[in-house]
Amino acid sequence: MTKPLQVVGVGNALVDVIASIEEEFLERMGVERGIMQLIGTARAIELYGAMGAAREVSGGSAANTVAGLAVLGSRTAYVGKVKDDQLGAIFAHDLRSLGAGYDTPLAPKGHPEETGRCLVLVSPDGERSMNTYLGVSEHLAPEDIDEAQMAATEWIFLEGYRFDGPESHAAFARAIRAARAAGGRVAITLSDPFCVERHRDAFLAMIRADVDLLVANEHELKSLYQTDDLETAIGRARADVPVTACTVGAKGAHVIAGDLRVHAEAAPVRVVDATGAGDLFAAGLLHGVTTGRSWLDSARMGCVAAGEVISHYGARPEADLRALFAAAGLA
Amino acid sequence: MTKPLQVVGVGNALVDVIASIEEEFLERMGVERGIMQLIGTARAIELYGAMGAAREVSGGSAANTVAGLAVLGSRTAYVGKVKDDQLGAIFAHDLRSLGAGYDTPLAPKGHPEETGRCLVLVSPDGERSMNTYLGVSEHLAPEDIDEAQMAATEWIFLEGYRFDGPESHAAFARAIRAARAAGGRVAITLSDPFCVERHRDAFLAMIRADVDLLVANEHELKSLYQTDDLETAIGRARADVPVTACTVGAKGAHVIAGDLRVHAEAAPVRVVDATGAGDLFAAGLLHGVTTGRSWLDSARMGCVAAGEVISHYGARPEADLRALFAAAGLA
Numbered sequence: 001m002t003k004p005l006q007v008v009g010v011g012n013a014l015v016d017v018i019a020s021i022e023e024e025f026l027e028r029m030g031v032e033r034g035i036m037q038l039i040g041t042a043r044a045i046e047l048y049g050a051m052g053a054a055r056e057v058s059g060g061s062a063a064n065t066v067a068g069l070a071v072l073g074s075r076t077a078y079v080g081k082v083k084d085d086q087l088g089a090i091f092a093h094d095l096r097s098l099g100a101g102y103d104t105p106l107a108p109k110g111h112p113e114e115t116g117r118c119l120v121l122v123s124p125d126g127e128r129s130m131n132t133y134l135g136v137s138e139h140l141a142p143e144d145i146d147e148a149q150m151a152a153t154e155w156i157f158l159e160g161y162r163f164d165g166p167e168s169h170a171a172f173a174r175a176i177r178a179a180r181a182a183g184g185r186v187a188i189t190l191s192d193p194f195c196v197e198r199h200r201d202a203f204l205a206m207i208r209a210d211v212d213l214l215v216a217n218e219h220e221l222k223s224l225y226q227t228d229d230l231e232t233a234i235g236r237a238r239a240d241v242p243v244t245a246c247t248v249g250a251k252g253a254h255v256i257a258g259d260l261r262v263h264a265e266a267a268p269v270r271v272v273d274a275t276g277a278g279d280l281f282a283a284g285l286l287h288g289v290t291t292g293r294s295w296l297d298s299a300r301m302g303c304v305a306a307g308e309v310i311s312h313y314g315a316r317p318e319a320d321l322r323a324l325f326a327a328a329g330l331a
Numbered sequence: 332m333t334k335p336l337q338v339v340g341v342g343n344a345l346v347d348v349i350a351s352i353e354e355e356f357l358e359r360m361g362v363e364r365g366i367m368q369l370i371g372t373a374r375a376i377e378l379y380g381a382m383g384a385a386r387e388v389s390g391g392s393a394a395n396t397v398a399g400l401a402v403l404g405s406r407t408a409y410v411g412k413v414k415d416d417q418l419g420a421i422f423a424h425d426l427r428s429l430g431a432g433y434d435t436p437l438a439p440k441g442h443p444e445e446t447g448r449c450l451v452l453v454s455p456d457g458e459r460s461m462n463t464y465l466g467v468s469e470h471l472a473p474e475d476i477d478e479a480q481m482a483a484t485e486w487i488f489l490e491g492y493r494f495d496g497p498e499s500h501a502a503f504a505r506a507i508r509a510a511r512a513a514g515g516r517v518a519i520t521l522s523d524p525f526c527v528e529r530h531r532d533a534f535l536a537m538i539r540a541d542v543d544l545l546v547a548n549e550h551e552l553k554s555l556y557q558t559d560d561l562e563t564a565i566g567r568a569r570a571d572v573p574v575t576a577c578t579v580g581a582k583g584a585h586v587i588a589g590d591l592r593v594h595a596e597a598a599p600v601r602v603v604d605a606t607g608a609g610d611l612f613a614a615g616l617l618h619g620v621t622t623g624r625s626w627l628d629s630a631r632m633g634c635v636a637a638g639e640v641i642s643h644y645g646a647r648p649e650a651d652l653r654a655l656f657a658a659a660g661l662a
Contacts, residue, residue, distance in 0.1 A: 020649070048424060049424075049428075051428065052428045052429070053389065053398070053424070053425040053426075053428050053429055053647060054421075054424070054425065054428075055386050055387065055388045055645060056386065056387035056388070056421060057386045057387070058384065067384070085416075085417055086416055086417040086418050086445070086446075087417050090385075090387060093379060093380075093384070093385070094384040094385065095384075097380075097382065097383045097384050097385075098383070098384055114417070115417075314386060316384060318351070
């Protein structure tokens, strides 16, 4: 199956605002460690005012995956909403400059919300606590989905976070319908255990009906199936979906495809900022899948890409991922 | 002399847009290597469109110095103009969150220009080529100078780049008058050899009349005195100004104060991004001066602070400078 595009990602378009913090900052400000919390405008102002000097880097989970795919030479595009403002221009530039397609209509200058951003607080051990002001990204609507683009891609990759928002489910449904009608396949990432809590029934219905590849970490998969036992969750996923890729932190990742089960080791790197680990795992994995690699090699590519992105601040790759693949014997 | 403030910096308020490039990009795009070029809106759009994904970090030469001073615990403030837009809000946040004062009136939302930015292209060897769209920072006017603040500081620190722009000289003159009338001292950085070319006569007149401390690198000092010989330039500076601090790249820095001449070694670091080296040298130097240290120790502080900032992307310190001073025996 050769199509003009290999992967189109759909998600929340965000600019990351990244600052290092002392651990006590989280408790003092009432921030939950290591997860993503949605925040409103007032809380965004409060938290930004309290946090230190920051760097701004384009982010958004599925957008990070698309950026990784573009760096790897995949034919890829992104769908997500920014506003016609300065941060929106930065977000668009950073995708297009990598060679990724990005043509989602902008929210106009007069829109009451701004381009979304994620305040990323990085603890001394590299764990990140994310506080997301969705802004206009929440308003991605079915009419923002270009059915011709969805028909022109081998895979669509849907971000679980994008289940939050008034028209999200309808937008996803339109994307899935158009992709599947043209023989395309559907991957989804669960994004976050609390996101799974908020949308468990919708996730399960979609996964059982339409998903070919489920990407999750162990916490998300256990949350989805409401169990404390990873093997139980993996067994349930095996029954629900053709392929499950489950990351297990420093222990790497499992891929379960029917009776096949493989394991890839995590890359041996020092964690500076864990932001983007799952996003870049998905990029490496999808790059492998769309270039005809085995599930084991695809999972290994995912682990190498994730290792690169956690070794520096920011959730987009900075080193040459193809050179890293070659060094790992994956060229 | 104890005053409420130790150092007030005045300069171009800019957000840095930093991208790594292959060396050939500079020639292809007609960018001069290793210096600062002023660019207009059209060129900024062209260059930004051609350059890769970037990270945004608050910059501006004197603002970087003030940020370094704030991190070191100095009582410091900044004067420079941003607009009431998203990049302006980022710039203001990043200074205030460090404890630096920053109250320059914003250019209003309706202003035809935006907050200024500097497209920083970082070569593989860490050299940076800067392309500055001044935006509203160019419009700093005499009425933006708060005479009471200038009277309340021990030192003012003037950025050479700020000589570009219609009302700059008048703004500087007002700041100098107010500071000196209250017994304050005046430091200036020459910023860039081509900036010196553009404003040599004005620089020389100001230096001879009003400057207590001249900060420059070897290229700027040689440009100021139109000589290829550094010792000749140093001799001329010695006659013109009470103290000259001259950085000499990987060879560290000299300080010449009348008959005294001292030399500090550069910090032994791997250069990742040279942006901000001179700015942080000035921060360490001024911190030493305003805390009663010798010229040699002050220059050493400058070299340690410069070494920190060139070891990572971005022109603001990321490590604990006070801990680095302690490690270098300068606590």
